[in-house]
Amino acid sequence: xxxxxxxxxxxxxxxxxxxxxxVILDGYDLGVGMLLPIEKKEHADTMIASIGPFWxxxxxxxxxxxGLLLIxxxxxxxxxxxxxxxxxxxxxxxxILRGVAFDFRAKAAVSHRKTxxxxxxxxxxxxxxxxxxxxxxxxxxxxxxxxxxxFAIMSAFGVACAYMLIGACWLVMKTNGExxxxxxxxxxxCVAITFIGVVLVSGLNLWVNPEVYEKWFTWPYGLFLLxxxxxxxxxxxLCFNVLRHLKKMPEHGSGLPFFITVFIFTxxxxxxxxxxxxxxxxxxLTIWQSVAAPESLNFILxxxxxxxxxxxxxxxxxxxxxxxxADELNYY
Amino acid sequence: xxxxxxxxxxxxxxxxxFHILFPTITIAxxxxxxxxxxxxxxxxxxxxxxxxxxxxxVFALTFALGVVSGITMSFQFGTNWPGxxxxxxxxxxxxxxxxxxxxxxxxxxxxxxxxxxxxKVSAKVHTFATIVVAIGTTLSAFWILSLNSWMxxxxxxxxxxxxxxxxxxxxxxFNPSFPYRFFHMMIASGLTASFLVAGLSxxxxxxxxxxxxxxxxxxxxxxxxxxLAPLQAFVGDLHGLNTFEHQPQKVAAMEGxxxxxxxxxxxxxxxxxxxxxxxSYELGIPNLASWILTHKADGEIKGLNDFIDNxxxxxxxxxxxxxxxxxxxxxxxxxxxxxxxxxxxxxxSKGLLKVLxxxxxxxxxxxxxxxxxxxxGRQPYLVSGILTVKEAVTDIAAENVVISLTMYxxxxxxxxxxxxxxxxxxxxxxxxxxxxxxxxxxxxxxxxREDEWENNHV
Ligand code: HDD
Ligand code: HEM
Ligand code: HEM
Numbered sequence: 001x002x003x004x005x006x007x008x009x010x011x012x013x014x015x016x017x018x019x020x021x022x023v024i025l026d027g028y029d030l031g032v033g034m035l036l037p038i039e040k041k042e043h044a045d046t047m048i049a050s051i052g053p054f055w056x057x058x059x060x061x062x063x064x065x066x067g068l069l070l071i072x073x074x075x076x077x078x079x080x081x082x083x084x085x086x087x088x089x090x091x092x093x094x095x096i097l098r099g100v101a102f103d104f105r106a107k108a109a110v111s112h113r114k115t116x117x118x119x120x121x122x123x124x125x126x127x128x129x130x131x132x133x134x135x136x137x138x139x140x141x142x143x144x145x146x147x148x149x150x151f152a153i154m155s156a157f158g159v160a161c162a163y164m165l166i167g168a169c170w171l172v173m174k175t176n177g178e179x180x181x182x183x184x185x186x187x188x189x190c191v192a193i194t195f196i197g198v199v200l201v202s203g204l205n206l207w208v209n210p211e212v213y214e215k216w217f218t219w220p221y222g223l224f225l226l227x228x229x230x231x232x233x234x235x236x237x238l239c240f241n242v243l244r245h246l247k248k249m250p251e252h253g254s255g256l257p258f259f260i261t262v263f264i265f266t267x268x269x270x271x272x273x274x275x276x277x278x279x280x281x282x283x284x285l286t287i288w289q290s291v292a293a294p295e296s297l298n299f300i301l302x303x304x305x306x307x308x309x310x311x312x313x314x315x316x317x318x319x320x321x322x323x324x325x326a327d328e329l330n331y332y
Numbered sequence: 333x334x335x336x337x338x339x340x341x342x343x344x345x346x347x348x349x350f351h352i353l354f355p356t357i358t359i360a361x362x363x364x365x366x367x368x369x370x371x372x373x374x375x376x377x378x379x380x381x382x383x384x385x386x387x388x389x390v391f392a393l394t395f396a397l398g399v400v401s402g403i404t405m406s407f408q409f410g411t412n413w414p415g416x417x418x419x420x421x422x423x424x425x426x427x428x429x430x431x432x433x434x435x436x437x438x439x440x441x442x443x444x445x446x447x448x449x450x451x452k453v454s455a456k457v458h459t460f461a462t463i464v465v466a467i468g469t470t471l472s473a474f475w476i477l478s479l480n481s482w483m484x485x486x487x488x489x490x491x492x493x494x495x496x497x498x499x500x501x502x503x504x505x506f507n508p509s510f511p512y513r514f515f516h517m518m519i520a521s522g523l524t525a526s527f528l529v530a531g532l533s534x535x536x537x538x539x540x541x542x543x544x545x546x547x548x549x550x551x552x553x554x555x556x557x558x559x560l561a562p563l564q565a566f567v568g569d570l571h572g573l574n575t576f577e578h579q580p581q582k583v584a585a586m587e588g589x590x591x592x593x594x595x596x597x598x599x600x601x602x603x604x605x606x607x608x609x610x611x612s613y614e615l616g617i618p619n620l621a622s623w624i625l626t627h628k629a630d631g632e633i634k635g636l637n638d639f640i641d642n643x644x645x646x647x648x649x650x651x652x653x654x655x656x657x658x659x660x661x662x663x664x665x666x667x668x669x670x671x672x673x674x675x676x677x678x679x680x681s682k683g684l685l686k687v688l689x690x691x692x693x694x695x696x697x698x699x700x701x702x703x704x705x706x707x708x709g710r711q712p713y714l715v716s717g718i719l720t721v722k723e724a725v726t727d728i729a730a731e732n733v734v735i736s737l738t739m740y741x742x743x744x745x746x747x748x749x750x751x752x753x754x755x756x757x758x759x760x761x762x763x764x765x766x767x768x769x770x771x772x773x774x775x776x777x778x779x780x781r782e783d784e785w786e787n788n789h790v
Contacts, residue, residue, distance in 0.1 A: 064432050066407065074418060085732050088411065292422055
């Protein structure tokens with residue numbers, strides 16, 4: 001049995017893990033959704049085939065992250081969802097639209113296919129933009145000001161662009177031929193914009209939140225932390241170069257950009273979480289203040305110890321089954 | 333304008349009502365698919381594969397709608413009912429958490445293999461994946477119904493400083509009404525799916541489909557319905573007895589009984605009026621309600637007047653109950669008639685086929701009616717005796733709820749129309765496909781594949 005203090009740390013780590021997994025996994029399929037070409041049916045089919053087996057499980061990480069927040073930090077759950085009421089409804093509508101469009105497009109009359117493709121694309125955009133917007137408001141601690149809104153809007157575009165980047169890299173890995181070349185082009189564009197986005201958001205974050213600034217620039221933490229932005233810059237640079245290389249020789253290491261992007265996502269996520277730890281609602285509520293009863297958390301924790309590794313195992317199995325380039329679209 | 337509480341209630345009821353439409357189908361339909369797939373593995377007869385391939389499409393579409401509307405549900409507690417998590421979060425949290433851990437990941441991951449992996453894994457693994465998805469949906473119902481039952485009949489907890497803490501998890505999960513609710517809901521799901529299977533198959537036969545597959549699925553659907561429909565009435569009766577013990581005010585509302593008394597009649601019809609606290613146009617069978625609930629003709633039934641100011645609104649509970657039971661009786665009648673004809677004459681008459689088509693979604697009506705009875709019957713409480721709806725509601729501005737509610741209504745209506753349209757479209761398209769292709773008959777061991785994705789084979 002763990003005490004309340006350690007439980008708070010364990011659960012916030014689990015939550016961070018599942019949020020990170022969500023952002024990476026649903027990030028790539030939302031990205032693919034945003035890049036969907038409406039006019040080129042064969043490309044659209046292959047792109048959808050590449051995410052078909054995964055999107056549902058990917059989205060489940062969001063349910064898990066929200067679930068953990070609800071289980072472990074009920075006070076924070078209430079506070080956050082109340083403050084984010086409308087943005088989260090918009091996000092849900094986006095997720096609803098893209099989730100169903102995906103299935104409808106395969107089954108509806110051929111004449112309706114384009115409408116569903118558009119719905120799919122629009123849903124992906126709505127979901128990605130609102131997630132970015134939510135991140136922006138969250139980071140500013142739900143401040144109600146002109147500046148905060150601007151920051152949130154910027155963050156919305158930043159996140160959407162980052163998702164497009166990881167989506168494009170996913171396509172580079174999973175497809176070949178003309179579609180792969182197009183994906184490389186998209187990825188190149190997105191790498192540049194995402195890089196600028198990350199720099200801007202990090203800079204503004206330091207500027208807006210003096211506490212965060214202090215954390216990053218005090219001795220001796222700063223020394224340990226400095227490598228993070230440096231490695232991140234190197235990774236961006238590497239990604240850019242690999243993509244340029246792939247243009248000419250698409251067969252060698254087409255998975256590399258995807259994994260580099262995953263690495264970048266992980267670093268940025270880590271940097272961001274570090275900035276706010278131990279606050280669960282920035283500047284308002286710490287994890288210690290909002291953690292739930294130890295009876296409940298211990299009860300779920302034992303289950304989690306057994307089940308989470310199992311989930312990871314069969315998730316890996318599923319990715320192995322669908323390893324390699326995506327086939328033509330083949331439903332059931 | 334309506335205030336936040338009422339709007340939040342409407343929004344929650346709308347969301348969960350929309351959500352439950354799809355799980356009720358998928359939970360049981362997945363077991364149908366397991367059956368088709370296992371029969372195919374055993375016999376290698378292509379007709380089972382045809383049955384599987386048609387119904388897996390319906391399943392996939394229904395599942396997708398279930399997933400997206402479910403994700404909305406997990407946000408609802410925080411957005412609209414913050415008081416709920418504050419008060420009973422220590423119970424609700426872990427139960428919801430176990431649902432995600434043990435059920436959602438399982439079904440979502442293996443769904444990928446089930447839907448897209450037929451050519452990538454062996455037949456055995458594919459059948460296994462189908463079974464795992466079925467287990468996942470059933471597990472998910474297990475956890476969420478456990479939580480819901482706990483809200484009706486809470487046990488295994490203590491209250492410290494106004495907050496609920498778990499004491500005995502076994503008692504929380506297997507609370508007194510849980511077994512009844514779980515089996516009643518599982519059978520409801522079985523009935524909804526079997527009437528859908530029978531109804532769509534009947535639709536195809538009426539359109540002149542001469543193939544074996546729809547005849548086979550009609551038979552399977554009807555056979556399941558013949559067994560489940562009477563069983564549901566039996567389990568429903570037990571469920572009612574359990575409710576009589578734990579929530580007598582709900583049963584009083586279901587029966588439309590105002591005064592406590594013996595020899596209570598079973599009202600077939602009445603118009604209850606809460607102003608005058610009487611019924612008009614009563615039509616009832618003497619003594620029957622007493623007999624059903626206490627197994628004595630002169631058994632005592634508590635009336636609503638014993639619970640003044642503390643009982644649910646009578647009308648929706650009273651009517652809802654009659655809609656559900658009426659639908660249940662109709663299901664028994666139709667399923668038995670049709671199955672009997674099939675047994676005697678090897679086919680079902682045109683008229684009865686038409687009735688079956690009309691009853692394709694009858695399970696939805698009964699299920700919603702049942703949930704309305706049970707949930708409205710719990711009012712004014714959210715968690716019986718512990719938390720009222722008023723205490724749990726959010727304080728966000730009513731305008732925000734109006735905006736979100738409007739968005740949900742519009743999106744859900746469009747999706748419902750698209751769903752129904754597409755389901756019947758799939759059936760229509762299946763009619764035009766030929767029976768079996770040579771390839772299937774000569775090489776029955778290789779899983780059948782589609783050449784073109786629009787070319788929707790059965
Ligand atoms: C009796 C069954 C039942 C009931 C009463 C509910 N659900 Fe449900 N739910 C299911 C049965 C189900 C299911 C069969 O497991 C679904 C439908 C399709 C699917 O993917 O799983 C599902 C999906 C589903 C999902 C998506 C899971 C995924 O990503 O795969 C979520 C988040 C919820 N539900 C949450 C809820 C909440 C918060 C409910 C109550 C307020 C609720 N459900 C009532
Ligand atoms: C799946 C089928 C379900 C249906 C169709 C359903 C329907 C409803 C309806 C119609 C109400 C409104 C009652 C009223 O306000 O007069 C209600 C209330 C409520 N139900 Fe359910 N319910 C279902 C399952 C659940 C489950 C599984 C839970 C929780 C675990 C739940 C939690 C609640 C809560 C929190 C309320 C209070 C909000 C309110 O009063 O509107 N319900 N439900
Ligand atoms: C035919 C006789 C039936 C009887 C006697 C019966 C009885 C009951 C009773 C007494 C309740 C209220 C439980 C409570 O007090 O909380 C209930 C709820 C419910 N019924 Fe029925 N029922 C019948 C048929 C059906 C059918 C055919 C369906 C659907 C296909 C159905 C679906 C439901 C559902 C979904 C609920 C709400 C969930 C629950 O509390 O279990 N019922 N039923």
